[in-house]
Amino acid sequence: MKIKFKVWLDQNGKAFGNGPLELLKKVEKTGSLRKAAGQMHMSYSKAWHLIQILEGRLGFSLLDKKIGGASGGGSVLTPESKDLMAHYEKFQKEVKESLNRIFKKHFGSSFIISLPHKRGHRRTSQK
Numbered sequence: 310m311k312i313k314f315k316v317w318l319d320q321n322g323k324a325f326g327n328g329p330l331e332l333l334k335k336v337e338k339t340g341s342l343r344k345a346a347g348q349m350h351m352s353y354s355k356a357w358h359l360i361q362i363l364e365g366r367l368g369f370s371l372l373d374k375k376i377g378g379a380s381g382g383g384s385v386l387t388p389e390s391k392d393l394m395a396h397y398e399k400f401q402k403e404v405k406e407s408l409n410r411i412f413k414k415h416f417g418s419s420f421i422i423s424l425p426h427k428r429g430h431r432r433t434s435q436k
Contacts, residue, residue: 324366
């Protein structure tokens with residue numbers, strides 16, 4: 310048995326979490342919000358809308374955008390965005406370590422749970 314959890318930052322609604330972190334990492338790698346959105350199977354308009362909502366909730370810009378032109382435009386992360394990502398990843402790592410420690414304290418490594426069998430019988434499972 311293992312613990313599953315989701316953690317995000319909230320500021321009048323979801324302001325940052327794993328999804329935005331992944332999107333920004335892909336923008337950093339590709340230099341393009343459009344390419345990053347495509348890699349996540351997300352429409353560009355949805356990604357753009359998400360960035361606008363998050364920027365409003367956070368109170369700062371996540372991306373510096375370059376519009377079209379000969380070089381084709383693109384996006385780069387702002388210093389604030391990079392700082393947020395670094396802090397969020399460290400925070401998330403500590404949360405995971407803490408929750409795993411608490412889980413182990415309460416359930417140990419030999420926790421036994423009885424699960425109902427499909428035919429009405431009970432079986433015991435140990436992990």
